[in-house]
Amino acid sequence: MPRWPNSRMAVVTGITxxxxxxxxxxxDTLSDQYRAGDDKGYIAGDGSVLEIAEPDRGEPITxxxxxxxxxxxxxxxxxxRVLVVNFWYAACAPCRLEAPDLEATxxxxxxxxxxxxxxxxxxxxxxxxxxxxxFGVTYPSIIDTDGAAQLAFAGQVAPNAVPTTLVLDREGRxxxxxxGRILDVSTLEALIDRVVKxxx
Numbered sequence: 001m002p003r004w005p006n007s008r009m010a011v012v013t014g015i016t017x018x019x020x021x022x023x024x025x026x027x028d029t030l031s032d033q034y035r036a037g038d039d040k041g042y043i044a045g046d047g048s049v050l051e052i053a054e055p056d057r058g059e060p061i062t063x064x065x066x067x068x069x070x071x072x073x074x075x076x077x078x079x080x081r082v083l084v085v086n087f088w089y090a091a092c093a094p095c096r097l098e099a100p101d102l103e104a105t106x107x108x109x110x111x112x113x114x115x116x117x118x119x120x121x122x123x124x125x126x127x128x129x130x131x132x133x134x135f136g137v138t139y140p141s142i143i144d145t146d147g148a149a150q151l152a153f154a155g156q157v158a159p160n161a162v163p164t165t166l167v168l169d170r171e172g173r174x175x176x177x178x179x180g181r182i183l184d185v186s187t188l189e190a191l192i193d194r195v196v197k198x199x200x
Contacts, residue, residue: 049179049187058155063075063149063153065148065149066142067140067142068140070125073142078117078168079171082169082170083116083172084166084192085167086117087164090123090127092162092163094181101185102116104185107138112196117140117141119149120141121144121162123143153174167195175194175198
């Protein structure tokens, strides 16, 4: 077996030690969680909130999908109304925890014309309907096992964790994002309130 000169070995050893040190100091990012391949079954967000001022919002999101009821919907189905979009799936523990809060918020705002739409990123329709029945969720969800709806949102404000909740303005532009479980429902309410007050 060839032997390296001591000077070369020292350089390689130093580089390896530096990489390990940097890795140990790196923050626990979403990509790190994904690469870790642990068995929790989801990439956890931290509940952080991103709010986008009206002049800075991107282009309207265009999407289409089939609901768990079999109905086909698109962005045009919601245009002119504030829309809350929640990315979820049934086996995701934070999704189960926040489901009652999302439903309660939907009931609070539906009379103001605010719509809610789930985007189920993993399950078949029967599983999504069973989840809705178990947790009392009455708004529909797109079954997005092919990832088409997720892809439609990825170019604007990507839903990088499950769950993720977006608030779209009446033009269909992303106005706010909560990355991860909604920890305080009043945060979501405040985001919705501000978008509802946007000039029409």
